[in-house]
Amino acid sequence: MRPTHTPAAVPPLPAEWARTATTVVMPTYNEAANLPAMAEALMALPLEGLRLLVVDDNSPDGTGKVAEGLAEQYNEPGRTRVGVLHRTTKDGLGRAYAAGMARAVEEGAAYVLQMDADGSHPPGKVAEMLGVALATGADVVVGSRYVPGGTLSEAWSPHRRLLSRWANAYASTILGTRVRDITGGFNLWSAAALRTVDLSTVDSAGYSFQVETKYRALRAGFTVVEVPIHFEDRTVGESKMNLSVQLESVAMPWRLRAKAVRDPGRPAHKPAR
Numbered sequence: 458m459r460p461t462h463t464p465a466a467v468p469p470l471p472a473e474w475a476r477t478a479t480t481v482v483m484p485t486y487n488e489a490a491n492l493p494a495m496a497e498a499l500m501a502l503p504l505e506g507l508r509l510l511v512v513d514d515n516s517p518d519g520t521g522k523v524a525e526g527l528a529e530q531y532n533e534p535g536r537t538r539v540g541v542l543h544r545t546t547k548d549g550l551g552r553a554y555a556a557g558m559a560r561a562v563e564e565g566a567a568y569v570l571q572m573d574a575d576g577s578h579p580p581g582k583v584a585e586m587l588g589v590a591l592a593t594g595a596d597v598v599v600g601s602r603y604v605p606g607g608t609l610s611e612a613w614s615p616h617r618r619l620l621s622r623w624a625n626a627y628a629s630t631i632l633g634t635r636v637r638d639i640t641g642g643f644n645l646w647s648a649a650a651l652r653t654v655d656l657s658t659v660d661s662a663g664y665s666f667q668v669e670t671k672y673r674a675l676r677a678g679f680t681v682v683e684v685p686i687h688f689e690d691r692t693v694g695e696s697k698m699n700l701s702v703q704l705e706s707v708a709m710p711w712r713l714r715a716k717a718v719r720d721p722g723r724p725a726h727k728p729a730r
Contacts, residue, residue, distance in 0.1 A: 489523045510539075636683065
């Protein structure tokens with residue numbers, strides 16, 4: 458049975474904030490069993506401006522068809538609540554995120570939230586992360602496992618916990634950042650930050666996408682704020698982490714550091730919106 462975690466109640470956002478155009482970008486590959494529950498949880502949130510964009514990499518288990526069915530279920534005349542971006546090949550989580558996030562900005566999202574389809578990221582934190590961005594002016598809000606109050610699934614083994622903490626310390630040390638969960642995938646971005654990061658030029662194909670994009674945002678002068686989350690373990694399906702993805706994750710911080718040495722200049726101020 459999945460361990461339960463009851464977060465503290467978060468007051469609803471002011472009506473004007475709740476209407477903010479916010480798109481959750483959710484890449485999928487063989488997530489047919491998980492996607493309906495995730496969509497239901499998101500659609501139930503008291504956020505009038507919230508939209509879900511599923512980015513499916515031609516899943517053989519029919520996730521794309523499930524996503525289309527969810528669009529039919531939740532979309533209303535004149536109001537698209539669920540969109541689907543079908544990709545013909547599976548070429549990495551980073552590429553899927555880049556395609557979906559770019560589409561969301563093109564379609565008018567003021568904020569874009571990265572979120573996994575496997576239930577590891579808590580939908581109940583979405584409003585809080587949006588509220589933090591609007592209240593503080595932060596352009597990147599990270600749902601963090603490693604700030605005070607952040608917790609991990611009890612299903613995680615000591616080895617997996619150690620490996621995750623090591624990966625964060627490894628990347629942050631090499632890149633000289635103070636972000637405690639730089640590898641985390643539950644991130645809210647302003648459209649302005651995403652335009653500056655320039656998703657079309659991001660090199661990472663896999664999970665190192667999370668590190669590269671945050672590092673680019675920091676170098677451009679954007680503020681990154683972390684809020685604590687409970688990170689749950691998936692109960693259905695398999696992790697997409699393989700050897701090539703792991704090797705890319707090890708090498709990417711060094712590539713980013715080398716590129717920063719070659720081009721040390723950074724904007725003194727955030728670009729105009």
